[in-house]
Amino acid sequence: MTSSEALEGARNLLVSCIGVCDGQSVLMVREAPDTSYYDELATLIVEDAAKALGAKVDTICPALVEDSRDVPEALLEAMTEADHTLFFSQIGDQVRFVELDAQGSKTMCYGLNVDYLSSPMCRVPHALMCDIQQRLVEALSPGCRWHMTCGLGTDATG
Numbered sequence: 001m002t003s004s005e006a007l008e009g010a011r012n013l014l015v016s017c018i019g020v021c022d023g024q025s026v027l028m029v030r031e032a033p034d035t036s037y038y039d040e041l042a043t044l045i046v047e048d049a050a051k052a053l054g055a056k057v058d059t060i061c062p063a064l065v066e067d068s069r070d071v072p073e074a075l076l077e078a079m080t081e082a083d084h085t086l087f088f089s090q091i092g093d094q095v096r097f098v099e100l101d102a103q104g105s106k107t108m109c110y111g112l113n114v115d116y117l118s119s120p121m122c123r124v125p126h127a128l129m130c131d132i133q134q135r136l137v138e139a140l141s142p143g144c145r146w147h148m149t150c151g152l153g154t155d156a157t158g
Contacts, residue, residue, distance in 0.1 A: 006042070006114050009122035010049035016126035018084050018107050022054030025104075027082035029075065030061045031089045039113035043088040046109070046117070058082070061089075068094045076101065 014020040028047050031038050050057050058081075062072045071091075079085045079102035087093075092108040100106065111117040140146050140158070147157045 003045075005118035005123065006045050007049055009111065009117040009119070010046040011053075012123055012125065013046060013086075013107075013109065013111070013117075014050055014053060014055075018086065018105055020050060020053055020055050020084055023056075024083040025056045025058065025081065026050045027078050027085045027104075028057060028059045029085060029087045029089045029092060030059055032061045032063055035064070035090075037090055037112065038088050042111055042114050042117045045114065046086070046088070055084075062091055064089075064091055065094055068098050071095050071098065071100065079104065079106070 014026075018026075020026055028043060028050075030040070030043050047057050047059065058078065060075060060078050062075045065071065075091070079100060082102065083104045085102060085104060085106045087096075087106070087108045088111075092106075096106070096108055111122055116122060145157065147155075149155050
């Protein structure tokens, strides 16, 4: 994987998915230094890409919480000041179903490392992914039941 591919994935995330524009603020929520779930280099690539777009970038590294209702006050306060909050932290997964007072967009990134950020999946335009999802919903909606499997272990019904 090349750094240009990782940068392309970062730009896709920021522009196509989140809608970051010049002059807006982005809060990067990163993992605390003592955790290793996310590769720090991936977050730095996205942070640099946001700055190159003209965004003001702030970073916070809150500790993980036991209960999703125990969002650190410093995080909540920082989120109220941001146009966009981007989680490169497991805390984003913990709080994504909790109503947060912040008005800006909130995005949980699952690109754990540079290889993933560089992958074709992270570089597919977000609008295309939304179109594919909508077409899938339309195709599956008329049916009463569906069953989807794949050789890698997916076995979902609905």
